[in-house]
Amino acid sequence: MARKILEVVGLNKHFGGIYVTRDVDFEMSEGDQSAIIGPNGAGKTTFFNLLTGHHSPDSGRIVFDGQDITNWPPHTIARIGISRAFQVSNIFPRLTVMENVRSAVHSHLGVAMNMFTRANRVGIAETEEVVALCGLTDKLDVLAGRLSQGDKKKLELAIALANKPKLLFLDEPTAGMSRDETQETMNLVDRLNKDLGLTILFTEHDMSVVFSHARRVTLLHRGEIIVEGTPNAVRDNETAKQIYLGKQQI
Ligand SMILES: Nc1ncnc2c1ncn2[C@@H]1O[C@H](COP(=O)(O)OP(=O)(O)OP(=O)(O)O)[C@@H](O)[C@H]1O
Ligand SMILES: [Mg+2]
Structure with missing residues (x-):
């Protein structure tokens, strides 16, 4: 059986x-690709905020890779291997793709921004590696603000990968995308999971995306887990249908 990478016990906020x-209570094993679903305001983003140290829980425990990380600050949590891409973009639109990713790589390597000069090669190889992984090599010199919605998300993924995480949280990775961009983004997510062995947890409102890209699904409603299981089990669950799925297109 795969090793437990995340264990959340009795979390309250x-x-x-x-x-x-x-x-x-929530668990992930190494290599899982899971989704959290639920109506607007269900508490999905808050859950990510708690797991990444952006909020402190009132009670409960968060264990990552055998370490109790409850109440750790965000940068320490990031350093030990949890990354996230935000529901609202955190890219710098006036910097190029290269500059955006390289500043994240520098932050991971602990390199000061004043070393960020053209003559300096620190972090270039690492930057090019994650940019290639995310399919943006031909856009290295493009200003981030000029990228398509799909390419912006690839850039956010590249930034999230800069600190070589083991666990990746994606908050609505396909929001605002066309069908093709959604497909491309989720194919990339699948590749990160299968090829790099990254453990991935994502939120998503499009149920066709959820049911074809998550191997486990958790339904959150008013901050509580209502149903959890395989996509088929959740899809067939009566409570899930009443609370959420009945109102979605599947
Ligand atoms: N910092 C905060 N202070 C007060 N209330 C908050 C704060 N953050 C979130 N909330 C409230 O907590 C509830 C859950 O919000 P959250 O953003 O986690 O939902 P969500 O499931 O991500 O929704 P969506 O699908 O719309 O992104 C909402 O009622 C929201 O208004
Ligand atoms: Mg949200």
């Missing part, structure tokens, strides 16, 4: 008296 994460 409330904002102003409203529980946004309630008694959440």
Whole structure:
């Protein structure tokens, strides 16, 4: 059996008296590719924020790769191998693809930004490697702000991969994309999972994407896990249909 890479036990978080994460127990094994689904406001992004140290839980425990990381700050969590791509883009539009990824590589390598000069080769090989992996080699010198929606997401993935993570969280990776861009992005996600062995957890509102790219699905509603299982098991679950799936196109 694959090794457990993430274990969340009894996680709680409330904002102003409203529980946004309630008694959440959740696990991932190394190599999993799973999805978190649920209506707007269900608490999906908050869950990612808790797991990456952007919010502190009120109670509960988060164990990553055998280490208790509860209440660790985001940069320390990133350093030990958890990366995320945000629901709202975090790329620098006025920098090129190369510059965006290279600054993330530098941050991982602990290189100061003032060494970021043309003459300096630090981080170039690492940058080119992740850019190639994400299929952006021919766009290295393009300003990030000029990329298509699909290429922007590839760039965000490249930035997320700059710190060589073991676990990757993707918050709505295909939001705002055309069908072709969605397909291309999810194919890349599949490749990162299969070829690099990255453990991946993503949120997604398009159920056709969820059911064809996740091997496990967790339905969150008002901060609570309602149903969890294989795509087929969740699709056939009556509560899941009532709460969410009945309102979605599958
Ligand atoms: N920093 C915050 N302070 C107060 N309330 C918050 C904060 N962050 C999130 N919330 C609330 O927590 C609830 C869950 O929000 P969250 O963004 O986690 O949902 P979500 O499942 O990601 O939704 P969506 O599908 O729309 O992205 C919402 O009611 C939101 O208003
Ligand atoms: Mg969200």
